[in-house]
Amino acid sequence: MSATPRRVEHQQTDKGYVPVYTTDVVEQPWDSYTPADHHVWAQLFSRQRKLLVGRASDEFLRAQDAMGMSQDAIPRFEDLNEVLRAATGWELIGVEGLLPELTFFEHLAHRRFPVTWWIRKEEQLDYLAEPDLFHDLFGHVPLLMNPVFADYMEAYGRGGVKAHGIGPEALVHLTRLYWYTVEFGLIRQGDDGLRIYGSGIVSSSGESVHCLESDAPNRIGFDLERIMRTRYRIDTYQKTYFVIGSFEQLMQATEPDFAPIYGTLAKQESLPAGAVLDTDRVHHRGTGEGWAQDGDV
Numbered sequence: 001m002s003a004t005p006r007r008v009e010h011q012q013t014d015k016g017y018v019p020v021y022t023t024d025v026v027e028q029p030w031d032s033y034t035p036a037d038h039h040v041w042a043q044l045f046s047r048q049r050k051l052l053v054g055r056a057s058d059e060f061l062r063a064q065d066a067m068g069m070s071q072d073a074i075p076r077f078e079d080l081n082e083v084l085r086a087a088t089g090w091e092l093i094g095v096e097g098l099l100p101e102l103t104f105f106e107h108l109a110h111r112r113f114p115v116t117w118w119i120r121k122e123e124q125l126d127y128l129a130e131p132d133l134f135h136d137l138f139g140h141v142p143l144l145m146n147p148v149f150a151d152y153m154e155a156y157g158r159g160g161v162k163a164h165g166i167g168p169e170a171l172v173h174l175t176r177l178y179w180y181t182v183e184f185g186l187i188r189q190g191d192d193g194l195r196i197y198g199s200g201i202v203s204s205s206g207e208s209v210h211c212l213e214s215d216a217p218n219r220i221g222f223d224l225e226r227i228m229r230t231r232y233r234i235d236t237y238q239k240t241y242f243v244i245g246s247f248e249q250l251m252q253a254t255e256p257d258f259a260p261i262y263g264t265l266a267k268q269e270s271l272p273a274g275a276v277l278d279t280d281r282v283h284h285r286g287t288g289e290g291w292a293q294d295g296d297v
C-alpha cells in the first residue's frame with residue numbers, strides 16, 4: 001500500500017477550498033510508490049511527450065531528456081538533483097503539497113523548488129484540482145535547467161517575499177505574473193511560431209492543444225502591468241495567454257522594482273480574464289503577429 005500525504009486541514013482561500021499540508025521538507029518515499037503509481041506516471045509521461053513535440057518549447061523537451069526523465073519509472077529526486085545542481089544550482093525538495101505563500105517564496109529565493117511527492121490516481125489522469133508529482137516534476141522542473149529561467153524563478157521568489165511584506169493586494173498582482181508566465185506562458189520560438197513553456201499547460205493534455213489551436217483564447221504579447229491587472233480562471237482553460245519573445249525578455253521585463261507598479265495598479269480596476277485592449281499586441285496562431293483591431297481577435 002502506498003504512503004498517503006499528510007493533510008493538515010482544508011482552508012477557504014481566493015483559490016478555492018484548498019488542502020493545507022505540513023510545510024516540512026520530506027524525503028521522497030520512492031520505495032513506497034506502487035506499480036500503479038509508476039503506471040500513472042508512464043501513461044501521463046508518454047501521452048504528454050507525444051502531444052508536446054512541436055507544441056512545447058524545444059528547450060523544455062531537451063531539458064527533460066537532459067535530466068533523464070522517462071516513462072520507465074517515477075524519477076528519483078536525488079538523481080534529478082545531481083543534474084540540476086550541476087546545471088544551474090537549483091535543487092528539488094520533496095513536499096506534501098501546496099505550501100503557504102511565504103514558505104514557497106522563500107524556497108524559490110534560495111533556488112529550491114518544492115515538488116509534491118505523491119502522484120494522482122488512475123481515475124484522475126485528466127484532471128486534478130491541486131498540484132501532484134506529475135504537474136510539479138514533469139511541468140515545472142525541466143526549465144530550471146535553463147540558466148535564464150532559473151534566475152527568473154529565484155528573482156520571483158525574492159519578489160514574493162517582498163510583496164508579502166507590502167500586503168495582500170501586491171501579492172494578488174504578483175501571483176498573476178506567476179500564473180501567466182510560469183504556469184500558463186507561451187513563447188515565440190523563432191520561425192516555428194508559438195510554443196508552450198507554462199507548467200500548467202504542459203501537464204494538461206487538453207490545454208496543450210487548446211492554448212495553441214483553439215480560436216477561443218486571446219494570445220497577447222507579454223506586458224508586465226497588463227498581466228498584473230488581469231484576473232485568471234482556475235476552473236476552465238485560460239481565456240488569455242501571454243506570449244514572451246524569449247526568457248531573456250521575461251527576465252529583463254521583471255527586473256525593475258515592483259513597488260511603484262503595485263502603487264499604480266492599486267488605483268486601477270482589474271481586468272476580466274478574457275479582456276482585450278486596443279493596446280494589446282495580439283499574436284495569431286502560427287507565426288503571424290499583429291496589433292489588435294476591431295474583429296481581429
Ligand SMILES: [Fe+2]
Pocket residue numbers: 131135136140183199200
Ligand atoms: Fe504549478
